[in-house]
Amino acid sequence: MSVRLDAMGNLLGFYPGIESNAPRLLLGSHLDTVPNAGAFDGILGVVIAVTLLEALDGRRLPFAIEVVGFSEEEGVRFGVPFLGSRALVGRVDEELLQARDAQGVSVRKAIEDFGLNTMEIPQARIAGDYLGYIEFHIEQGPVLEELGKPLAAVDSIAGQSRLEFTFLGRSNHAGTTPMHLRHDALAAAAEWIVAVERTALNATGLVASVGRIEAKPGASNVVCGEARLTLDVRHSSDETRINAVENFIGQAKHIAQRRGITVEWKARLDQRAVPMDARLVAEIERAIAVTGCAPHRMMSGAGHDAMIMAEKIPSAMIFLRTPGGISHDPAESVAVEDVEKAIECGLHLLDQLASLSSAFSSGVRERMGLA
Ligand code: GLV
Ligand code: MN
Ligand code: MN
Numbered sequence: 001m002s003v004r005l006d007a008m009g010n011l012l013g014f015y016p017g018i019e020s021n022a023p024r025l026l027l028g029s030h031l032d033t034v035p036n037a038g039a040f041d042g043i044l045g046v047v048i049a050v051t052l053l054e055a056l057d058g059r060r061l062p063f064a065i066e067v068v069g070f071s072e073e074e075g076v077r078f079g080v081p082f083l084g085s086r087a088l089v090g091r092v093d094e095e096l097l098q099a100r101d102a103q104g105v106s107v108r109k110a111i112e113d114f115g116l117n118t119m120e121i122p123q124a125r126i127a128g129d130y131l132g133y134i135e136f137h138i139e140q141g142p143v144l145e146e147l148g149k150p151l152a153a154v155d156s157i158a159g160q161s162r163l164e165f166t167f168l169g170r171s172n173h174a175g176t177t178p179m180h181l182r183h184d185a186l187a188a189a190a191e192w193i194v195a196v197e198r199t200a201l202n203a204t205g206l207v208a209s210v211g212r213i214e215a216k217p218g219a220s221n222v223v224c225g226e227a228r229l230t231l232d233v234r235h236s237s238d239e240t241r242i243n244a245v246e247n248f249i250g251q252a253k254h255i256a257q258r259r260g261i262t263v264e265w266k267a268r269l270d271q272r273a274v275p276m277d278a279r280l281v282a283e284i285e286r287a288i289a290v291t292g293c294a295p296h297r298m299m300s301g302a303g304h305d306a307m308i309m310a311e312k313i314p315s316a317m318i319f320l321r322t323p324g325g326i327s328h329d330p331a332e333s334v335a336v337e338d339v340e341k342a343i344e345c346g347l348h349l350l351d352q353l354a355s356l357s358s359a360f361s362s363g364v365r366e367r368m369g370l371a
Pocket of ligand 1: 073
């Protein structure tokens with residue numbers, strides 16, 4: 001492969017097709033991860049993509065393959081996920097470049113400090129003829145393990161909202177301020193966190209998480225004056241998700257008002273649920289079956305670069321069973337035999353796509369919906 005780094009920090013490897021003007025198939029996943037992460041979320045999909053090319057052993061296909069290792073998919077540092085894939089679909093705007101991390105460093109500054117030129121981000125956008133994007137990823141949940149199946153085709157990805165909340169109270173002396181005269185921002189935040197959990201517990205399919213909290217000034221003998229929190233809300237129905245976010249904002253306002261403090265919030269992400277490409281999903285199911293596994297279709301509760309790529313090109317995913325359903329944790333793992341099956345499935349899939357597109361007549365591609 002010839003390898004390059006684009007201006008958003010995505011690492012791309014190009015493996016040519018039979019003809020120099022052959023269309024491209026994108027294969028990959030993300031390179032970044034979360035704090036205290038496991039070893040497979042994201043990177044496994046990049047390694048599988050590279051392994052597939054290794055297994056081709058120089059054999060050329062009627063399409064070129066571009067392996068992509070996306071930068072910053074998780075959204076941990078700047079509160080906004082999918083930075084790398086957004087560059088590929090041309091959706092990096094000034095607001096995104098100005099998002100800041102906890103130290104106040106902007107996306108623009110981080111990219112430039114890394115030695116890349118943000119003026120070149122528009123060139124990262126994919127252009128020309130793409131067959132689609134395919135991503136291998138661990139399921140990160142318990143479904144496949146429970147079903148006793150190593151692989152699944154992902155048919156949709158749940159939408160997600162991410163917000164930041166700040167409860168602003170009054171910091172004061174913890175020894176001298178009577179309980180009824182306090183304006184404790186952390187106590188308000190705690191009440192709200194429990195309200196969020198209770199609401200999500202009572203709504204089918206809704207998941208809502210406060211994953212991070214920062215209390216200021218952050219001393220044991222000071223009543224907290226400011227509490228900053230993150231909120232992550234997901235559901236397969238965008239309407240349910242958006243209503244839930246409104247509800248959580250309403251509860252935060254209510255709690256703050258009752259306690260005589262204020263609350264501010266900022267939306268960081270409103271990503272709609274995304275269906276995967278029906279034809280690619282069907283091909284993946286066929287490849288899973290040829291590998292000797294019982295096919296299964298499922299929704300992804302986790303977000304993936306595939307939901308961004310789907311804005312521009314047909315996209316689909318293959319999930320690998322995740323032992324114990326554990327992810328975003330050092331205990332995350334995957335069975336070697338399942339990885340073996342995934343690679344085998346990937347090779348069948350490449351062959352299927354190659355035979356479907358071998359003549360590359362526009363008629364064939366149109367029928368595949370890839371024209
Ligand atoms: C990505 O891991 C996500 O948060 O869904
Ligand atoms: Mn992740
Ligand atoms: Mn991931």
